[in-house]
Amino acid sequence: MFTFLLVLHAIVAALMVTVILMQKSEGGGFTSGGSPSGLMSARGAADFLTRSTAILATLFIVMSIGLAVYAANRHSTAIDTSLQRMPAATAPVTSPATAPVPVVPLGGNSAAPATTSPAPAAAGNSSVPLAN
Structure with a gap:
C-alpha cells in the first residue's frame, strides 16, 4: 500500500511540474493565440492550467x-x-605503573641496545635511572 501511494505521489509531482512549466510567466497559458472562446483559447487554457495546478x-x-x-x-x-555484538573476551590488563618502559640512550648511540626499567609510580619520581 505504501509503495502504491509513493508511486502515485511521484506521478502527481511530475504532473504538477509539467502543468506549471506549461504556463506562461505572464499568465497567457497553454497557447499563444487562436479563437477568443473555448478551452484552447489563451484565457481558457490559463483557467484550465490554473485550476489543474491548484488541484494537483x-x-x-x-x-x-x-x-x-x-x-x-x-x-x-x-x-x-540479530546484529547484537558478542562481548569480547577480556585480556588481562596490566597497570601502567608496573609495565616496563624502554629507556632511550641520551648520547645518540643508536647501536647501543635499549634497556627497560619499571615505570615510575608517581609523576615526580626521579629514582628511575636513565641510560647515558
Missing part, C-alpha cells in the same frame, strides 16, 4: 501529509537483536 498542489500536500503519517505509524516496536 492540494493533492500533493494532502498526500505528503498522509504518507508522513502512514510512514510514522507503520514502524515496528520490536527490537532486533
Whole structure:
C-alpha cells in the first residue's frame, strides 16, 4: 500500500511540474493565440492550467501529509537483536605503573641496545635511572 501511494505521489509531482512549466510567466497559458472562446483559447487554457495546478498542489500536500503519517505509524516496536555484538573476551590488563618502559640512550648511540626499567609510580619520581 505504501509503495502504491509513493508511486502515485511521484506521478502527481511530475504532473504538477509539467502543468506549471506549461504556463506562461505572464499568465497567457497553454497557447499563444487562436479563437477568443473555448478551452484552447489563451484565457481558457490559463483557467484550465490554473485550476489543474491548484488541484494537483492540494493533492500533493494532502498526500505528503498522509504518507508522513502512514510512514510514522507503520514502524515496528520490536527490537532486533540479530546484529547484537558478542562481548569480547577480556585480556588481562596490566597497570601502567608496573609495565616496563624502554629507556632511550641520551648520547645518540643508536647501536647501543635499549634497556627497560619499571615505570615510575608517581609523576615526580626521579629514582628511575636513565641510560647515558
